[in-house]
Amino acid sequence: MSVSMPTAAELLEGRRRVLVTGGGGFIGGAVVRRLLLESDALVFNLDKMGYASDLTGIEAVLSEQGAAATSRHQLLHVELADADAVQQAVQQADPDLVLHLAAESHVDRSISGPGVFLESNVTGTYNLLQAVRTHYEGLSGDRKERFRLHHISTDEVFGSLGAEGRFSETTPYDPRSPYSASKAASDHLVQAWHHTFGLPVVLTNCSNNYGPWQFPEKLIPVVILKAANAESIPLYGDGLNVRDWLYVEDHVDALLLAACRGAVGRSYCVGGHGERTNRKIVEAICHQLDQHTPSAAPHSALIRRVTDRPGHDRRYAIDPGRISSELGWQPRHNLEQGLQATVTWYLEHQPWCSSVRDRARYDGSRLGTLKP
Template identity: 75%
Template sequence: MPDSLLPAGINRVLVTGGAGFIGGAVVRRLLTGSDALVFNLDKCGYASDLASIEALPESKGRHQLLQLDLADTEATAAAVQQADPDLVMHLAAESHVDRSIDGPGAFISSNVNGTFSLLQAVRRHWEGLSEERRSRFRFHHISTDEVFGSLGATGRFSETTPYDPRSPYSASKAASDHLVNAWHHTYGLPVVLTNCSNNYGPWQFPEKLIPVVILKAIAGEPIPLYGDGANVRDWLFVEDHVDALLLAATRGQLGQSYCVGGHGERSNREVVETICQLLDERWPEGAPHARLITRVADRPGHDRRYAIDPARISAELGWEPRHDFSSGLAVTVDWYLQNQEWCRSVRQRAGYSGERIGTRA
């Protein structure tokens, strides 16, 4: 990142989904790396948590939670008016593929209707700004590589890859991407888009692969491995993603999209086995943990491979990930071992005990 986290004149930032995993990391970075006021618009759903933000001294007086559902048009408009932002970073989304299989309606409501509601409110706000503030204003939409569908054994996703979503989650995110692009071309809204690969790191709600494996292993429970375990993902450490997001939000070309990947392609089996090896060293009780790996029926519509070519954001904005997968995973495993009480607390609050979901065909 440049020496100054935010350009001059960016004094008020609205982050949607700022109580989530990636959004929370963005909020923390804004609070510790800038003097901006941060407005956190979040419905505070099952995976939301503010502990990492509220622990920061900088949150006092500079972080304000605006609790509402983006699909509520009137409440969203009022929140945007209250925040009066110079920059909007839109991360709010239902994001767990397995949950989208069981309940796709929530994904349409949040990711499609919520994005539409936000775009309308932000457009009205932007049109009412002074000429000076209008010239600085940006709307940054954060999306996923899953909108591109599934890769074969070779090739990588880029900004020119055709959209081909395969799950209710990825279809809803693809729709939101198209809405953002339409508001740019039709209304002139100054937007930037990013599509990222799989994020991992501390503070992730423990329903995603890496925290699930860690918690199952240390509890001595079977570690579920979908299908043959050969599905490949490009893993991106969350703090490296935040670096990329802030670069794109403040320095990216308007109307452009940037693909963000961590150069961390691994099969699910490789990820699970590596976690087990790390736990054998750090949590020897129950070792070898790989004995717990249990193959289960594959996820319906499970994309075979994702991989991202981040050449554009590297060439234009100078971004490179600071963590390789091995070092980032070690940090992540250590964090979950040290924060088991947080995991218990958030799972209890969400009514989620680690059971598998998303098996409906």
């Protein structure tokens, strides 16, 4: 797809200091890499360096770009649940722009242990808002005029769709999992700090992201790795749950557009026009593996139905009309292109997958089942 998007430098328009929370994560890391590659901004990467955090992709960019890029990236090893540490980190970063991506995000883990999701996603967002509010109130002139806090959220706050319709910015909130409930709460906090305290915020709600460097606990990397190693591939329930898949680099385009050119107080839904059932996604990955290692075909023979996730939302789909019409965003990759690139990347980076799983003490087994 030949779609041209502005570079990070063109979008920042003089914003020199950018604070990215969760920059050690999958989407946050993609944002940090883009900022380092396409701008000369100073990037402050606030991350607690939890189980899914990894800087390998960022370090690769820094190595390629040399000392100049290295001097523009600073890791702030901070937990958002620590209010004093967050306050100090915001003071140190002295940002012109904040992109808030830090969050616990795995639904299955939220079923197994919801407490950390409240701590990170709700209390952590509150602590950040308080620190950023103090910072913003101390700014003046052009810096204050240009300042934005962009809060990145999920389509899961809207609940579950039937066979028809798509989520939009006017869809009522109806979260169904501990994860989505914690993200819904954080969205409401951000809007409240805008309306009550005048904090200039922008919000986005995205569909399911996929692509390189995603911690291998989510559906697409799990299926790729299990298929590549001839392991049983779990398919929840009947496999007909639908998700709208968004390639991570297309999401980064949308995030920077919304952060820099979005209207203050406005929310934007970001979807990839990639609506598929989980079964179709799994079968497409198996087909890719058949092409890569035909001797092991068909990889679809490895698919096994397993008990469905408790409260599994049936269908998500996003209408990205507002961000497209107001800001000119369009995805640059269709699902087939993005999936092919992602499968290839994971097949070439299996040692990295093993390393991060070992470090996180995650063996690839299923999470989020209710004990009898």
